[in-house]
Amino acid sequence: MKLLETINDPADLRKLPRTSLTPLAHELRHFLLDSVSKTGGHLSSNLGTVELTIALHYVFNTPHDRIVWDVGHQTYSHKILTGRRERMPTLRQLGGLSGFPKRDESIYDTFGTAHSSTSISAALGMAQAAKIKGEDRHAIAVIGDGSMTAGMAFEALNNAGVEEDLNLLVVLNDNDMSISPPVGALNRYLARLMSGQFYAAAKNVGKSVLPGPVRELAKRLEEHAKGMVVPATMFEEFGFNYVGPIDGHDLESLIPTLQNIKKLKGPQFLHVVTKKGQGYKLAEAEPILYHGTGKFNPNEGIKPAAAPSKVSYTEVFGNWLCDMAAVDQRLVGITPAMREGSGMVRFHQQYPQRYFDVGIAEQHSVTFGAGMATEGMKPVVAIYSTFLQRAYDQLIHDVALQNLDVTFALDRAGLVGADGATHAGNYDMAYLRCIPNMIVMAPSDENECRKMLTTAYHYPGPAAVRYPRGAGVGAAIEQELTSLEIGKGEIKRQGKGIAILAFGSMVTPSVGAANELNATVANMRFVKPLDVELVKRLANEHDYLVTVEEGCVMGGAGSAVAEALAAEGIVKPILHLGLPDQFIDHGDPGMLLASVGLDAKGIAASIRQRFGGGEPRLVVNNS
Numbered sequence: 118m119k120l121l122e123t124i125n126d127p128a129d130l131r132k133l134p135r136t137s138l139t140p141l142a143h144e145l146r147h148f149l150l151d152s153v154s155k156t157g158g159h160l161s162s163n164l165g166t167v168e169l170t171i172a173l174h175y176v177f178n179t180p181h182d183r184i185v186w187d188v189g190h191q192t193y194s195h196k197i198l199t200g201r202r203e204r205m206p207t208l209r210q211l212g213g214l215s216g217f218p219k220r221d222e223s224i225y226d227t228f229g230t231a232h233s234s235t236s237i238s239a240a241l242g243m244a245q246a247a248k249i250k251g252e253d254r255h256a257i258a259v260i261g262d263g264s265m266t267a268g269m270a271f272e273a274l275n276n277a278g279v280e281e282d283l284n285l286l287v288v289l290n291d292n293d294m295s296i297s298p299p300v301g302a303l304n305r306y307l308a309r310l311m312s313g314q315f316y317a318a319a320k321n322v323g324k325s326v327l328p329g330p331v332r333e334l335a336k337r338l339e340e341h342a343k344g345m346v347v348p349a350t351m352f353e354e355f356g357f358n359y360v361g362p363i364d365g366h367d368l369e370s371l372i373p374t375l376q377n378i379k380k381l382k383g384p385q386f387l388h389v390v391t392k393k394g395q396g397y398k399l400a401e402a403e404p405i406l407y408h409g410t411g412k413f414n415p416n417e418g419i420k421p422a423a424a425p426s427k428v429s430y431t432e433v434f435g436n437w438l439c440d441m442a443a444v445d446q447r448l449v450g451i452t453p454a455m456r457e458g459s460g461m462v463r464f465h466q467q468y469p470q471r472y473f474d475v476g477i478a479e480q481h482s483v484t485f486g487a488g489m490a491t492e493g494m495k496p497v498v499a500i501y502s503t504f505l506q507r508a509y510d511q512l513i514h515d516v517a518l519q520n521l522d523v524t525f526a527l528d529r530a531g532l533v534g535a536d537g538a539t540h541a542g543n544y545d546m547a548y549l550r551c552i553p554n555m556i557v558m559a560p561s562d563e564n565e566c567r568k569m570l571t572t573a574y575h576y577p578g579p580a581a582v583r584y585p586r587g588a589g590v591g592a593a594i595e596q597e598l599t600s601l602e603i604g605k606g607e608i609k610r611q612g613k614g615i616a617i618l619a620f621g622s623m624v625t626p627s628v629g630a631a632n633e634l635n636a637t638v639a640n641m642r643f644v645k646p647l648d649v650e651l652v653k654r655l656a657n658e659h660d661y662l663v664t665v666e667e668g669c670v671m672g673g674a675g676s677a678v679a680e681a682l683a684a685e686g687i688v689k690p691i692l693h694l695g696l697p698d699q700f701i702d703h704g705d706p707g708m709l710l711a712s713v714g715l716d717a718k719g720i721a722a723s724i725r726q727r728f729g730g731g732e733p734r735l736v737v738n739n740s
C-alpha cells in the first residue's frame with residue numbers, strides 16, 4: 118500500500134516516522150501531477166509547496182492550529198492530506214472540490230481565499246481571537262512572494278509586529294515568481310536576502326532557543342564568520358523574529374526549523390525558498406505555462422493548441438492595445454500582475470517603456486493610472502472585473518471624481534467557470550454605473566469589443582469596457598480603430614409583443630430565445646449612458662420588456678432600464694434576467710450559465726413563465 122493512501126487526515130501523517138516523509142513527498146508530487154493533468158488546475162504553485170504542506174501539518178496540530186493559505190491556489194497537497202484525496206478528480210468541476218480553500222468544504226480550510234494577500238490579516242485576527250478567548254493555538258499565514266507585494270499584506274505586518282504575545286507565524290513562500298516574473302523593490306530585497314543570509318536560519322532560531330551563554334558564543338562566531346554585524350531584516354524592523362531563508366524542499370531543515378519556531382512566543386516570520394513546478398521538469402522550465410493548466414498528457418507536456426477557430430476577448434484587447442499604441446504615443450498599459458491573463462505579453466514586448474506591471478496592487482494600479490492621466494498620458498488599466506473590486510475607492514476618489522481620462526479594460530466579466538465565485542465578475546455593471554462621469558460598455562461580440570475599446574479610449578473621462586472570459590461568437594474583426602456613438606444601442610432582431618433589452622454576452626442567447634418567441638432584441642451596448650430613447654421606443658412598441666445581463670440583477674443594467682422607465686413615467690410589465698442574489702460556485706461556464714437560466718433556452722423559458730400562460734397579447738412562435 119502506498120504511504121499516501123494511509124493518510125486520511127493529518128493525524129495519520131503525524132504518526133509517520135520522519136524518515137517516511139521524503140518518500141511521502143515523492144508520492145504526493147506524483148499524485149498531484151497525475152491528478153491535475155486530468156482535471157486542469159494550478160499546477161506549478163502546487164508542485165512547489167509539497168514539502169512545506171507536509172511539514173506544516175506534521176509539526177503543527179491542525180486543525181486546532183490554524184493554517185491560512187494566501188490565494189489558496191497552492192492548497193492541493195493540503196486538500197489531499199486533509200481527507201479529500203479521493204475527491205481530487207472532481208477538482209474545479211460542478212459540485213466538486215473547489216480550487217481554493219473553502220470553509221464549508223473542510224474544517225482544515227480555516228479561511229476562504231483566492232484573492233491574494235489576505236492571509237496575514239486573517240491569521241492575525243485568529244491569533245488575536247485565541248488570545249482573547251484564552252486558547253492556546255498557533256495561527257499560520259502562508260503567503261507567496263508575489264502576494265507579499267500587495268499593500269494589504271504590509272498593513273497586516275504593520276499591525277501584527279507589535280503584538281508581542283501572539284502565536285502568529287508568517288511563512289513567506291518565496292519562489293521568485295508571481296504568475297509572471299515578480300516585479301518591484303520587494304522582489305529585489307528578497308533576492309538580496311537570499312544571496313547573502315543563508316546562515317540566518319540557524320542564527321535566529323538558535324538565538325531564541327539556546328541558553329544564554331551558548332547563544333552569546335554562537336552570535337560571536339557568526340559575527341566573526343561574517344566579519345560584520347548583520348543588519349536587521351525589514352521583517353525584524355516590523356517586529357517579527359525573522360528566520361531564514363531556508364530550503365523549502367528540504368524536509369530535514371523545514372521540520373526542525375518549524376519545531377523550533379513553534380516553541381517561540383510572538384510574531385514569527387519564516388522565509389522559505391521553493392521552486393515553482395518543483396519535480397516536474399517541464400513546469401520547472403516554464404512555470405508560467407504551468408501556472409494554470411487545462412488537461413494534458415504529463416508525458417508530453419502542454420502542447421500548443423491547434424489554431425483556435427475563435428479569438429478570445431483577451432486577445433481582442435491585446436491586439437487592440439498594440440494597434441492603438443502604434444498610433445498614439447501617449448498610451449500606457451498598466452496591469453496589476455496579470456500580464457498573461459490580460460493579454461499584454463505582446464504589448465510588453467513591443468512597448469516595454471510604456472508597459473507597467475505594478476505587482477499585485479490593484480488599488481495602486483488605478484491611482485497610478487490617474488496620476489499618469491493628470492499629465493496628459495492615456496492610461497489603459499487592464500484588470501479583471503473581480504480584482505477591480507479591490508480598487509473601488511481609488512476608482513471613485515482618484516479617477517472619477519476628478520474626471521480623469523483612464524480607460525478600464527475589464528476582463529473576466531461575468532461567470533468565469535473553474536475558479537468559481539471568488540473570481541466571477543458579477544458586480545461591475547452595478548458598481549460602475551452608479552459612479553458619476555463613468556461610461557460603461559458591454560460588447561456583444563469581438564468586433565464590438567474592439568470598437569468599444571476605441572470609444573473608451575477617445576472618451577476624455579473614465580470609461581470601462583467589460584468583456585467575458587474566453588472566446589466570443591466568432592465575429593469578423595475590422596482592423597480600423599473606429600468608435601461607436603456614445604449611448605446608442607441597436608436593434609438586433611425585430612419581433613412583436615416582447616422586447617428583450619440585452620447587454621453584452623447576453624445578446625446572442627437573447628436572439629436565440631427571441632427566435633422562439635418572435636421577440637424583438639436590442640443590443641443595448643451601453644450600460645451607461647443608457648440609450649433612453651431606445652428604451653422608450655421599445656416600451657411604446659411592445660407589451661412586455663425583458664432585460665438580460667451576465668451580471669447581478671440587483672442594481673445592474675436591468676435596474677438602469679427600470680429606473681429610466683420610472684423617470685419617464687412609463688409603466689410596463691418588465692422582467693429582469695441576470696445573475697441571482699447568490700454566489701455561484703465553480704464549474705463549466707456553459708453549464709453554470711444554463712443553471713441560472715442565462716442560455717437561450719433558459720431565457721425563453723423565463724419569459725414564457727412570466728408573460729406566457731394566457732396573456733392575450735403575448736405572441737409566441739408565429740414568425
Ligand SMILES: Cc1ncc(C[n+]2csc(CCOP(=O)(O)OP(=O)(O)O)c2C)c(N)n1
Pocket residue numbers: 162188190191231232233260261262263264265292294295296393453454455477479504507
Ligand atoms: C488580488 C489578486 N490579484 C491578482 C490575483 C491573481 N493571481 C493569482 S496567483 C498570483 C500570483 C501569486 O504569486 P505568489 O503569491 O508568489 O504565489 P505563487 O504562484 O508563486 O505560488 C496572482 C497574481 C489574485 N488571485 N488576487
Ligand SMILES: CC(=O)[C@@H](O)[C@H](O)COP(=O)(O)O
Pocket residue numbers: 159188190231296408409458529533536586
Ligand atoms: C489563482 C488566480 O487568481 C489566477 O491564477 C486565476 O486562476 C487566473 O484565472 P484565469 O485562468 O482566468 O486567468
Ligand SMILES: [Mg+2]
Pocket residue numbers: 261262263264290291292293294295
Ligand atoms: Mg511566488
